Amino acid sequence: xxxxxxxxxxxxxxxxxxEKLQALLQYFxxxxxxxxxxxxxxxSGRRPKRFVNTRMLTDCCIELTQTPAWLFEECYxxxxxxxxxxxxxxxxxxxxxxxxxxxxLSQLIASFISLQKTDEETRKAFVVSHWQHMDFDACFxxxxxxxxxxxxxxSQQTMVNxxxxxxxxxxxxxxxxxxxxxxxxxxxxxxxILSGDTTADSSxxxxxxLAYPLAAEPESLGPIADWQVEWKWDxxxxxxxxxxxxxxxxxGEELLTDYLPEFHGWEKLLPPGTVLDGEIxxxxxxxxxxxxxxxxxxxxxxxxxxKLVSKKLLQQSPVGFIAYDVLEWKGEDIRQTPLSxxxxxxxxxxxxxxxxxxxKSPVVTADNWETLTEQRRYSRDQKAEGxxxxxxxxxxxxxxxxxxxxxxxxxxxxxxxxxxYAQKGHGRxxxxxxxxTFAVRDGDKLVSFTKAYSGLTDKEFAEVDAFxxxxxxxxxxxxxxxxxxxxxxxxxxxxxxxxxxxxxxxLRFPRINRWRKDxxxxxxxxxxxxxxLLQQYGNSSSK
Amino acid sequence: MSLIQFTxxxxxxxVGDFYIDPWRPVQRAVITHAHSDHARWGxxxxxxxxxxxxxxxxxxGQDIALQTIGWEEPLRIHDVELMLFPAGHIVGSSMVRVxxxxxxxxITGDYKLEDxxxxxxxxxxxxxxxxxxxxxxxPIYQWQPQQQVYNDMCTWVTQNHQQxxxxxxxxxxxxxxxxxxxxxxxxxxxxxxxxxxxNANEALKADGIVLPECHRITADTSKADIxxxxxxxxPSAAGSSWLKKAGRYRDANCSxxxxxxxxxxxxNSDAGFVLSDHADWPSLLQAVQLCGAEKVYSTHGFTxxxxxxxxxxxxxxxxAVQTQYGGEEDAPExxxxxx
Numbered sequence: 001x002x003x004x005x006x007x008x009x010x011x012x013x014x015x016x017x018x019e020k021l022q023a024l025l026q027y028f029x030x031x032x033x034x035x036x037x038x039x040x041x042x043x044s045g046r047r048p049k050r051f052v053n054t055r056m057l058t059d060c061c062i063e064l065t066q067t068p069a070w071l072f073e074e075c076y077x078x079x080x081x082x083x084x085x086x087x088x089x090x091x092x093x094x095x096x097x098x099x100x101x102x103x104x105l106s107q108l109i110a111s112f113i114s115l116q117k118t119d120e121e122t123r124k125a126f127v128v129s130h131w132q133h134m135d136f137d138a139c140f141x142x143x144x145x146x147x148x149x150x151x152x153x154x155s156q157q158t159m160v161n162x163x164x165x166x167x168x169x170x171x172x173x174x175x176x177x178x179x180x181x182x183x184x185x186x187x188x189x190x191x192x193i194l195s196g197d198t199t200a201d202s203s204x205x206x207x208x209x210l211a212y213p214l215a216a217e218p219e220s221l222g223p224i225a226d227w228q229v230e231w232k233w234d235x236x237x238x239x240x241x242x243x244x245x246x247x248x249x250x251x252g253e254e255l256l257t258d259y260l261p262e263f264h265g266w267e268k269l270l271p272p273g274t275v276l277d278g279e280i281x282x283x284x285x286x287x288x289x290x291x292x293x294x295x296x297x298x299x300x301x302x303x304x305x306x307k308l309v310s311k312k313l314l315q316q317s318p319v320g321f322i323a324y325d326v327l328e329w330k331g332e333d334i335r336q337t338p339l340s341x342x343x344x345x346x347x348x349x350x351x352x353x354x355x356x357x358x359x360k361s362p363v364v365t366a367d368n369w370e371t372l373t374e375q376r377r378y379s380r381d382q383k384a385e386g387x388x389x390x391x392x393x394x395x396x397x398x399x400x401x402x403x404x405x406x407x408x409x410x411x412x413x414x415x416x417x418x419x420x421y422a423q424k425g426h427g428r429x430x431x432x433x434x435x436x437t438f439a440v441r442d443g444d445k446l447v448s449f450t451k452a453y454s455g456l457t458d459k460e461f462a463e464v465d466a467f468x469x470x471x472x473x474x475x476x477x478x479x480x481x482x483x484x485x486x487x488x489x490x491x492x493x494x495x496x497x498x499x500x501x502x503x504x505x506x507l508r509f510p511r512i513n514r515w516r517k518d519x520x521x522x523x524x525x526x527x528x529x530x531x532x533l534l535q536q537y538g539n540s541s542s543k
Numbered sequence: 544m545s546l547i548q549f550t551x552x553x554x555x556x557x558v559g560d561f562y563i564d565p566w567r568p569v570q571r572a573v574i575t576h577a578h579s580d581h582a583r584w585g586x587x588x589x590x591x592x593x594x595x596x597x598x599x600x601x602x603x604g605q606d607i608a609l610q611t612i613g614w615e616e617p618l619r620i621h622d623v624e625l626m627l628f629p630a631g632h633i634v635g636s637s638m639v640r641v642x643x644x645x646x647x648x649x650i651t652g653d654y655k656l657e658d659x660x661x662x663x664x665x666x667x668x669x670x671x672x673x674x675x676x677x678x679x680x681x682p683i684y685q686w687q688p689q690q691q692v693y694n695d696m697c698t699w700v701t702q703n704h705q706q707x708x709x710x711x712x713x714x715x716x717x718x719x720x721x722x723x724x725x726x727x728x729x730x731x732x733x734x735x736x737x738x739x740x741x742n743a744n745e746a747l748k749a750d751g752i753v754l755p756e757c758h759r760i761t762a763d764t765s766k767a768d769i770x771x772x773x774x775x776x777x778p779s780a781a782g783s784s785w786l787k788k789a790g791r792y793r794d795a796n797c798s799x800x801x802x803x804x805x806x807x808x809x810x811n812s813d814a815g816f817v818l819s820d821h822a823d824w825p826s827l828l829q830a831v832q833l834c835g836a837e838k839v840y841s842t843h844g845f846t847x848x849x850x851x852x853x854x855x856x857x858x859x860x861x862x863a864v865q866t867q868y869g870g871e872e873d874a875p876e877x878x879x880x881x882x
Contacts, residue, residue: 012804015811067682068856074848075683079803088683088802095691153808430805458809 024162034106041184080430083143172398180204211405231384235281273331324361335396412491449503455512559623575652576636594635597746630654631665633718673836680849
């Protein structure tokens with residue numbers, strides 16, 4: 001536990017990838033095998049089941065430290081991280097006075113699991129007694145473990161690279177071994193990493209190959225004939241696995257099979273030993289072709305994370321799968337076969353097995369880059385976010401790699417708006433007002449229509465923060481109403497009708513494009529402007 | 544009439560006709576300490592502790608009309624008795640006690656309770672009214688004993704030295720910089736100073752303060768002399784070309800704001816040490832209790848929370864007061880400062 005806490009502290013505070021790699025390597029070379037398995041699990045987004053909720057933890061902390069509830073809230077808004085707030089409040093500052101040794105990571109997690117079935121008092125006592133024997137680093141990690149959200153500054157890629165150094169096994173093989181469904185409580189380090197026994201697990205997805213955004217002119221990529229071009233669909237990247245059963249994975253390595261009843265039965269209709277890479281998209285009811293029948297992304301959101309999909313919802317908001325690659329064919333891993341040979345296999349498969357809801361991502365053809373550039377301008381008409389460029393002779397790589405796959409997105413839609421509310425941010429923005437709500441004008445009124453959290457430089461955030469602190473009009477808990485004076489250009493990828501928002505619209509991926517210091521609040525866009533964008537680009541299908 | 548009034552120029556004592564740490568030029572200014580948000584330029588006459596003399600002259604001008612007095616030396620100004628007590632914040636930092644007409648006010652300026660061996664140690668002062676800073680007035684701010692932090696700093700420096708990295712510390716030139724010098728003397732490595740900090744050292748030495756041996760970085764200093772050793776520079780040096788002289792380096796901030804990971808990460812430095820010249824939450828409460836004030840005014844920092852806590856949990860009348868303190872060196876965004 002101590003070594004793991006130190007590792008988290010090191011990778012969380014270092015700004016250099018190489019130092020993070022060294023810290024991980026050092027850990028993998030010295031830690032106990034059972035701890036290593038849990039570390040891999042945690043750093044790849046698997047976490048022990050929760051046995052306490054945040055309310056219980058807040059109560060424990062308030063009782064232990066005699067902090068009034070309102071003051072705990074103040075602290076939380078200043079720190080911007082729940083686990084950290086408690087670690088700051090509840091631990092001994094004089095670390096020399098801390099004597100008791102901590103259990104190992106795997107022992108600790110084993111206790112979590114055995115606590116699941118105990119009563120609330122037992123669980124609270126367990127938590128408090130641990131807090132009292134921990135320094136800040138250990139307590140912070142302990143709280144992260146028991147609350148879930150474990151986002152620290154290390155990518156899965158960095159961890160895999162460290163494992164490669166520690167074991168000598170190739171990174172892409174390791175990425176595959178640690179993917180899919182395995183239970184860290186009963187998987188050994190040897191099975192998981194060294195022998196890869198769990199690769200036999202039939203649910204196991206292949207690591208996704210991810211594209212980089214194209215920053216240069218497309219001409220720099222050489223002759224257009226070397227490239228396969230497709231639309232960049234706006235959905236959730238997914239992998240459909242048909243082996244002994246059906247498994248559908250998201251790019252975030254979440255098993256989505258249960259959420260997508262539309263696809264159930266494909267395991268009988270597609271040949272066993274088939275793995276498809278593609279996009280899960282929202283469809284209009286009774287859809288039979290794309291792109292005409294693709295629905296808005298917002299509709300897809302109503303389907304995710306809802307295990308019990310009602311009949312009504314299923315009818316209103318169906319989903320489909322646009323396949324663009326085949327990774328396993330007749331039980332054989334064909335990722336090293338060039339795309340130019342994989343594509344015909346995909347076409348053959350879909351032709352021989354036409355299924356409702358399963359579509360082929362069409363290839364976009366153009367004689368030269370200039371014509372393609374022209375076609376890209378019509379991406380929104382195709383319900384796409386731009387184009388994907390894939391080198392014809394490319395193999396299917398692991399993770400984000402430069403060179404063979406590029407995403408070439410269209411310019412976002414923009415609107416000028418004024419900031420009306422601000423709230424303190426989290427993580428590295430704690431204690432700074434960085435989360436804003438924006439409004440457009442509707443007559444003499446201002447109507448809020450979106451929040452945005454990103455797009456300004458640290459320096460600009462500091463400037464806005466100072467403005468908020470000076471010009472706050474009212475407090476509503478952590479939210480400050482500010483003088484409507486600062487104007488920003490908000491960029492977004494799409495727009496849809498919504499009855500959950502006051503403005504009647506919901507934006508897709510809104511962010512701050514730039515600070516319009518040149519523009520007074522009287523000249524911002526209006527609600528009518530937004531509605532016009534909705535008519536022009538919105539998928540008016542949803543409700 | 545209240546003995547101390549909160550005016551748009553600063554804290555004013557009408558009976559004695561003087562201001563304490565005014566932020567606009569006035570006839571007579573009593574200065575708690577030489578940090579720039581408390582000691583401002585342009586007043587006709589200044590009064591401070593002897594140990595602030597060198598720094599105040601260096602910062603406000605050699606020709607300012609400055610009177611200095613010692614700790615607990617009563618000074619009569621009209622009907623008021625004024626006395627200075629050590630605040631423990633930096634060298635010469637004082638709390639100002641003002642007594643008249645049955646009221647005793649204590650204006651703390653900035654302070655800390657832990658004795659850093661440089662500033663004269665803080666001591667409690669009986670008063671009826673207390674105007675206290677509360678830069679770190681939330682319970683998340685609780686400091687480790689300073690020796691633990693010093694040990695961590697020395698370990699980091701030694702490790703850097705072994706890997707042939709220079710250790711660069713960003714620190715406000717008056718106060719924190721000298722504290723770091725003393726803490727790192729134990730490493731036996733050479734300590735190099737940015738000109739601004741070397742100047743502050745000289746002014747302090749002139750006032751009789753003893754500091755470890757340090758070296759000023761000049762145009763003639765070569766990279767080879769510095770590499771693997773220690774550099775202390777003001778926060779403004781971060782990322783500047785001046786740092787080329789340090790060769791391969793790792794950098795660190797030392798400030799109370801480093802307590803929160805978000806601030807630490809925002810700084811993009813290699814390390815952050817929680818070392819503050821301000822009172823932490825338990826110290827603020829302790830100070831209020833030891834001084835026995837009936838009424839507590841809180842200035843700069845988390846004033847609303849601190850005052851509410853005193854009111855509701857400690858049954859002490861308290862109110863937050865707007866001031867213009869807490870400028871450059873106390874703001875979380877300009878790190879390495881006196882915080």
